[in-house]
Amino acid sequence: MNVSAEKTESAPTPPASNPGHTRADQFPWKLFLAALAIIIGGHVFSVTLHEQLREAVHHLAWATGFFVVALGGLLLCAWTLYRHRLTHEPLIIAAVLALLCGHWLALDTHHLLVKQPISPWLLICGGVGVVGFAAWAAHHLRHDLEMGRSLFRVPAADHLQHKLIRALVIIVSKPNLSPTFAPSGNGFPVTVSSTNPPASAQIGGLVLRDDIAAVDKAKSGLFWNWQQLLRGIEPHQHKVERVWLVGSDDRYLRDARQLVAAYLPQLNEQTLRCAPAVDLEKFDDVLACLRGLVVGQLRQENFQPHEIAVDITGGIKIASVAGAVLTLNQAVVCQYVQTDGLNDKGSPEPYIYDFRWDKSLVIE
DSSP, X not given: OOOTTOOOXXXXXXXXXXXXXXXXXXXXXXXXXXXXXXXXXXXXXXXHHHHHHHHHOOSHHHHHHHHHHHHHHHHHHHHHHHHHXXXXXXXXXXXXXXXXXXXXXXXXXXXXXXXSOOOHHHHHHHHHHXXXXXXXXXXXXXXXXHHHHHEEEEEHHHHTTTSOOOEEEEEOOOOSSOOBOOSSTTXXXXXXXEETTEEEEEEOXXXXXXXXXXXXXSTTOOOOTHHHHHHHHGGGTTTOOEEEEEOSOHHHHHHHHHHHHTTOTTOOTTTEEEOOOOOTTOHHHHHHHHHIIIIIIITTTTOOGGGEEEEOSSSOHHHHHHHHHHTTTSSOEEEEEOSSOOOTTSSOOEEEEEEOOSSOOOOO
16 A cells, blocks of 8 residues: 555644542552562572571681672672663573672671671771762762763664564654655655766665665665665564654655555554654754653553664754653663664664663763
């Protein structure tokens, strides 16, 4: 079916908050009770296992080695979790080991302080020194830590192996070269041509990867900015369930919709839509449009935040910033297709970005 005549849909506004709900109504009692049971059970298991190992270890050298191994395991697990942020499910094992090693370290330290007579003044001085050093380190390293935690980046193909993206909101640029659709059928093959330099490419609408490569292989170095649009949908081609296209002109949005529809046969007129045209130069308007789609539409359709991605490759920088701001400190993620970098196959690829900030960066 030729979907080029499809009119743009109205993006619903975010739902108003319900004043009838209170914090008590929304308190996750089941999660709280489950966490409490895990903490109590984990504590009993850890103490029991630690005491059994302590009874089996009598020599001081073995006890010291055990202490060092626990400390090293704690630091290693903490670093692993910091770097990967539990993106991959196997790292949950590292989190459990970190808690176990930390608990054993605390038990050994407590045992040492209780069994060995230590001057109270020494404990006070040591505590003040540790707190002072921690405060000094936090003050001098706070910007580095914030920057280190602010951005998580992974190839989209790797991200999709562990977390499914069911809905895409794509900011679409105005095409630098308007595609010419065939007059019959679904509009394919599509011809993309330029006069300076003279070059052309034809895409068939069948195999997405081949069509992306066809533009790369065009003579005289054909540059078509909608090639990035095709690269952006490639990792999600057979899995995405909803797609919204956002741009500044209804006419080219309809062309983009017709182009994308050929590669997403699982979608139809209701699941592949164009948002009302919005001025991509106006930050507030773009942000309101994106928020209306993510919060007002997709969330009402029971898409979870971590199942939604906003592709900020297209459009101008203001629109990309708006898309990034929408995902700031949210489970919703950004997608951006490389322009200069190449993967191991020699072509740009989409990356998933997760923007996380503990607080605003302070410039002094």
